[in-house]
Amino acid sequence: MMDALQAIENRKSVRGYTGKKVEKAKLETLAKAGCSAPKAGNFHISVITNPALLREIDEKALAAMKSRGGFSKQRAELEGYGAPALFLISASDASFKETNASCAATTITVAAIALELASCYVVSPVGAFKDDPSLGKRAGIPEGYAPVCGVLAGYAGEDKFSNTPPHTVTVGYVE
Ligand SMILES: Cc1cc2nc3c(=O)[nH]c(=O)nc-3n(C[C@H](O)[C@H](O)[C@H](O)COP(=O)(O)O)c2cc1C
Numbered sequence: 001m002m003d004a005l006q007a008i009e010n011r012k013s014v015r016g017y018t019g020k021k022v023e024k025a026k027l028e029t030l031a032k033a034g035c036s037a038p039k040a041g042n043f044h045i046s047v048i049t050n051p052a053l054l055r056e057i058d059e060k061a062l063a064a065m066k067s068r069g070g071f072s073k074q075r076a077e078l079e080g081y082g083a084p085a086l087f088l089i090s091a092s093d094a095s096f097k098e099t100n101a102s103c104a105a106t107t108i109t110v111a112a113i114a115l116e117l118a119s120c121y122v123v124s125p126v127g128a129f130k131d132d133p134s135l136g137k138r139a140g141i142p143e144g145y146a147p148v149c150g151v152l153a154g155y156a157g158e159d160k161f162s163n164t165p166p167h168t169v170t171v172g173y174v175e
Contacts (some may be wrong), residue, residue: 007113014118015161017083017154020051025031026115027085030153033111034087037103043148045089045104046139054086057128059157060135064127079118081160083152088125090136090145108151119158125150 001011027047028033034045048054064070087108091097105121112119129135129147 003115004110004114007110010113011109011119012118013163014156015081015120015158016157017081017118017152018157019082019084020155022085022117022154026117029115030085030087030108030111030117030151034089034104034108037100037107039100040051040096041091041094041104042172043097043102043104044140044142045088046086046088047159048088048139049084049087051084053135054084057086057125057135057139060113060128061124061126065124068127070147081152082157083154085121085153086125086150087149087153088141089137090141090147092144093146097148101127103174105151107148108153112151112153117153119154120152122150122152149170153173 007059028051029046031047064098065169087105089104090099091101095127102121109119126147129141136146139147
């Protein structure tokens with residue numbers, strides 16, 4: 001298996017997947033990786049592989065993005081990557097919910113690389129759940145929790161686009 005540093009270095013967002021299903025053992029390893037992340041609160045990970053539900057979440061997420069206009073609308077033309085699994089991370093409206101969910105999501109993306117899977121950190125599904133509260137029950141989200149972010153995972157297909165973000169990350173050593 002790939003070592004941790006290599007997996008971190010090789011992680012990137014993949015926006016296109018083959019139809020191949022992810023093996024149950026790999027899904028379980030990814031879920032376990034999410035549970036092992038640093039945390040300062042409770043959260044729930046829904047591992048969604050039901051094709052009809054994934055399609056519905058995807059369609060509703062696209063509709064939500066389009067209705068919001070601007071960058072979201074532009075991006076919606078490109079979303080819908082056909083991943084066979086979505087790790088949706090939900091939490092109650094408590095302090096640090098975004099941070100907790102993001103730590104878990106990041107751990108999942110790195111573990112995916114170690115398992116020779118591709119992944120993409122996404123917030124786009126959140127809009128689908130806001131617009132259709134009935135989705136929450138079907139996704140097994142506990143009462144009082146709402147989705148914060150997710151990770152798409154699967155076998156890499158043809159990438160729809162890669163994003164070179166304009167964000168700057170700086171490092172300073174203070175000795
Ligand atoms: C908070 C957050 C939200 C994101 N939401 C989305 C999303 O909804 N759809 C998507 O395709 N990528 C999304 N991304 C992935 C970023 O676009 C991606 O990580 C960034 O462009 C850097 O590229 P890389 O992951 O390949 O290094 C999100 C990333 C973060 C941290």
